[in-house]
Amino acid sequence: MSAASSSPTSPTAPDDCGVAHLPPSVLALVADFFKVLSEVSRLQIVCALKSGPHNVSEIIEETGLGQANVSKHLKILTQAGIVTRQQQGTSVIYQIANPFVFELCQSVCDALAAQMQQQNQQLAALQGLR
Amino acid sequence: MSAASSSPTSPTAPDDCGVAHLPPSVLALVADFFKVLSEVSRLQIVCALKSGPHNVSEIIEETGLGQANVSKHLKILTQAGIVTRQQQGTSVIYQIANPFVFELCQSVCDALAAQMQQQNQQLAALQGLR
DNA sequence: TCAAAATATTACTAAGTAGTTGTATATGGA
């Protein structure tokens, strides 16, 4: 529908999004970051850390995932800079490194909700249910 | 669905990010959306559409991707609601459906840049390069 | 030093997907 990007109020510069004319080498970094967040299990872990730092056992319990699986995902999240690792005795405590990931997820949630609502309205209009 | 119905005033409520306590079924929608943006080729196409609507041939030329490949990616982007499709004669014109994807990419770019800068500073401190 | 607990790693299988080649389906013009 709307073609050009025009939202002057947003803190991120709308006219210079920086994403255009970027070489694939740079886009690969962005793609890799999105890829880390493109798995349900990792989003579950991120959600589990929303309430604060947790050790691995707590994350396993909260998510219901297997131990080896959680360990692997935590490594991926750590390497991506999304969570930080801190050892405490035999336990290892993980926490969100940058809460902006929650804003990211929220933006997507909002967009998806708006999208679904629009689809529902169009469907209702087609069916004359109004 | 999400906790998005709680704060109608602010677009991104920081206290109620809505991403916590979400069932995997909802997280799957978010994950699928991120997955669409987690491929360099699709980001290339999105970038190509930053300057405005383009037909498939133009996208092929701008991205350097194969025709069948572009067609497949455009289908994925369309199904995800990221681009819209409009036929014009023998050509099909695609355009960005919601410019918020650019804000998303920009947020990730900013975060990655800050992350890399921080790493560089830590490295310099370790090496005493100041 | 030994044992137990917590976490990490390895090896493996199964599932998903990006890219390609070949083909099919329009659409407009001669």
Place this chain on the structure above:
DNA sequence: TCCATATACAACTACTTAGTAATATTTTGA
């Protein structure tokens, strides 16, 4: 109607990766 152009689709290969079972590593306490 026939042909050229533009786009979509199908089948295939190669590669990646999520999940799991088994094992290794680390730390604490007795």
